[in-house]
Amino acid sequence: MSSAVLLIAHGSRRPEANADLNIAAERLRKRLDGWIVETAYLELAEPTIPRGLERCGERGATRIHMLPYFLSAGSHVADDLRGFRDEFAQRRPELQVQLCPPIGLHPLMTEILLDRLPEAI
């Protein structure tokens, strides 16, 4: 069984915001030995989510974790992500695909904010 992470951002018209997702994915690759790590964007950038899911399948993943790189995922985003998951699960029933929670109010977020506090830009 081969596991994949599809790291999903909203997508932006600004290339530098989209590039952040690739850096985050690279950091995950270093920590997830033997995992497939792909990226996708909900809108405004490519690869799309269906394409990202397909790529995971093409690379041999049998279990795919859709991991939202979103501070929060309100009903709109959550519905969209669930829609992509369900559609893919129907099309590729031999693969397991699950949706993970967004970054949200993880306790480490407080540590990140405290770290940013003394750094004026």
Place this chain on the structure above:
Amino acid sequence: MSSAVLLIAHGSRRPEANADLNIAAERLRKRLDGWIVETAYLELAEPTIPRGLERCGERGATRIHMLPYFLSAGSHVADDLRGFRDEFAQRRPELQVQLCPPIGLHPLMTEILLDRLPEAI
């Protein structure tokens, strides 16, 4: 000298996304003993950034840190935030006001993503 944090989110039409900022602020309050901690939204919710800055001043802050609760702050957001900072600095020259970096690619973000990975929703 009294220090303040103005924690700033984008703002959403969804009350639950806006409520996250209050929870994040409450967590900062517990860690920043003696600091003033206020919240503000760039758009779609209140208090606005100018109002949040004023509140910090009214509560006796002499130094205000504008802390963006944004994954990234592209040129548009950064320009807006700098604009609010500069306008307030001109209006209240007796107060120090500075802008901190967004959450961005902080190393702890990888730990948060790895933590979210096994949690299907």
